[in-house]
Amino acid sequence: MPSEGIFITGLGILSPLGRGRDATVHSLKNSVSGIRTINLFDEAADQVTPVAPLDFAFEAEDGVPRTHAMALAAARDAMEGLDFAPDAVVIGVTTGGMSKTELLLQAKVVAPEEYAYHGVGTVATYLADRLSCTGPALSLSTACSSGTAALKIAMEMIRHGKAKRVLAGGVDALCRFTYFGFFSLQLLDPKGARPLDRDRAGISLGEGAAMLLLEAAQSPPPHAIARILGSGISCDAYHPTAPHPTGDGARKAMQDAIADAGMQAADIGYINLHGTATRDNDASEAMALKAVFADRMPPLSSTKGMTGHSLGGAGAVECALCSLSIAESILPGNIGCTNPDPSLGIVPLLQPEIRSVQAALSNSFGFGGNNAAVVIGSVNTRPPDRTESHPQSLKITGSSCLTGAGGTEASFQKFLQGVSLAGTFGSEEISKDLQQRQVRRLKRISRMALALAAAAHKDGGGKTMPSSIFFGTGWGPLSETYDFLTKLFESNMKFPSPTDFINSVHNAPAGQVAMEFKSTGANMTASGGDYSFEQALLLASLLAHEGEEVLLFGADEMHRELSPLFDLSAARDTTPSDGGGALMAIATEKPAAGPVLTLRAYGRSQQDAGQTIMNSLNISENINTRYGAVFAGIPLAYEETAKDQLKSFLSHSGFHGTVIDYRKYTGQFATASAVAAVLAVKTMEKGVLPAGLTGDRDVSLEKKGILVMGLGPYYTAMDILN
């Protein structure tokens, strides 16, 4: 991408500092803190700690959760005056519709339509819908680094030529779930967040949304605010919640971001810290900063003493603040800190400073050891020309799956016979080969994740460890979510389980796998309903380096109470089912000997979805010479639409081979496509579609590939070729 840059041409922000550019800059200049002591959730007097809510009104559609409304308000501000739709929407978010869901569950509401906005992935699809975006709507849930990770993904989509204009950001609203969760972890400072202070005692929970419109251009567009120059992500692979004691992962993310921007540490003029004000974060971040900047520490501050910590929103809010810092020459003060902790060895700006800087670094770290850093530069900074490889495909080296029938072999044998794999396999059986110590506090989905990862790794020869992990889940850890809320409500907000809280984040399963494999590269969790596994594949094809070994997997758990409320297809299914699939793979740009997995299409279904999928396959030859079978994903809730789409695809493509509606075998759950991908790999290894599947006779694949399609409100196409 020589001489082209990525510019921030639109910015929407709703934070405790106000709404929009002017209000935010005014608050930064005057060190206005949005942290206040109020009783937000009718908590007991001894549970009240200061929080940072949005104390202004903003537009919200009826029935839409606060997180979604905040996100849309910020998105509309970012797109104001522009008459196009973004090519893609990428959102970092951790709670989704939880602020609404928790009240519904407390009131024992059992109407699934009330929970339509529960899913973490629904924030991105809601924005895409309202902004008429027909490209991918991706949701990242990597805890408190989600917002920053979203900007990284958006950058890579542009660099890979997948999009020209991407709306990216992060959002989270205050809710009981996170408030009482952090309270149970004793991480809320009763005196309000005091980042980097000698007496700091934890975070103040806040809420916020920030959306940035990123545009590729040869020269700065007239309305450009700043440019995004580089980004880095890493995983500690150390502990589910505690940061690495010497900040190794944080250091790597910062160094990668600076190198990615083509800069040296000395080029950074300001750092917006993660600076949550917990004892551990600030100590670990300070160690990492000293390792990167040594005795040339640039001015730095944490803005969380003003904004509070908005979790998935924080990274995007702080990247927006960095953009404004650069555009308006204002470096924010580290409000809340009166006595900088001498043991940290870094001293923040205690007051705001008017100063022009060319480049700023923004840090975000989260549960699961997820670290992300972004470098933002002034509009006139010139990034270096880039020559980089873009691996597009994954050469599969090992695979595994879990279904109601059991593990890989049991599932595959039943599949070949054309027998249903639907159902739920026992949690104890799933983890029977795992160390009891390792799984003692893990519930279903994290056990599934570890079992899938171990089996795929073993199948791949079990020698080297994957450096990056990509995980897709439609609904995340439902058992922990349900148990946390049940104990919370039963104890009148007093005794929820801290273990359930930390394991309830969507990225907990991937974090467990990273710790097991010591995978310190990218660690990404995507959540997008029935297309979550495909989103994870998209992230892998954007982030994995040439030749890098990765683990790609998807899993969902069936929960008796929650699945029928959240997943409309599961609600209609007669056999409650769950499972997942995992692939060990090597990222590759050049065509390699198979099997090779490639994502061919991902977008929002229009009237001509069948034709769109066909076009995106970019086939010059006859489709029947490339594919020996099509595995079609038909979610029960969208059966009619999906079947029409499939019919249209078949008629446009002229494909006349075997078509398998794979959910008829796997049962209905969001990541059924992960199982389908693994079954496709296994079928290709066998080379024959048996009579049990074709319903007629054995059909040789003749070394042809298999196309795995996802249908419904979004369409996806991934193929496995030899």
Next chain:
Amino acid sequence: MQETQTEKLQIEKLPVEKLIEELKKKVLDLLNIQDVRPETIDNNAPLVGNELGMDSIDILELVTVIEKDYGVRIDNKELGEKVFASFASLAHYIHDNSTLV
């Protein structure tokens, strides 16, 4: 006089020992630690960093249950370090502060 004192001491001593046993079972059960038997745990060994394999998250889980079951709140790190030094110190702290035992 002396007799009464001895008797009083025994009455105080018994609940603490019982409490230690109860706490050991409770911890193993709560934290799903299946490969350690309560009678093999040293009363004076630290809870974190021994054969139980407990960490800070387990301690927080324990804090919740101790408040729920005994009405004793341990809400800061300094106090926690003192109280969770061993099963004996934990039992003594609960014994001295509980409204429910």
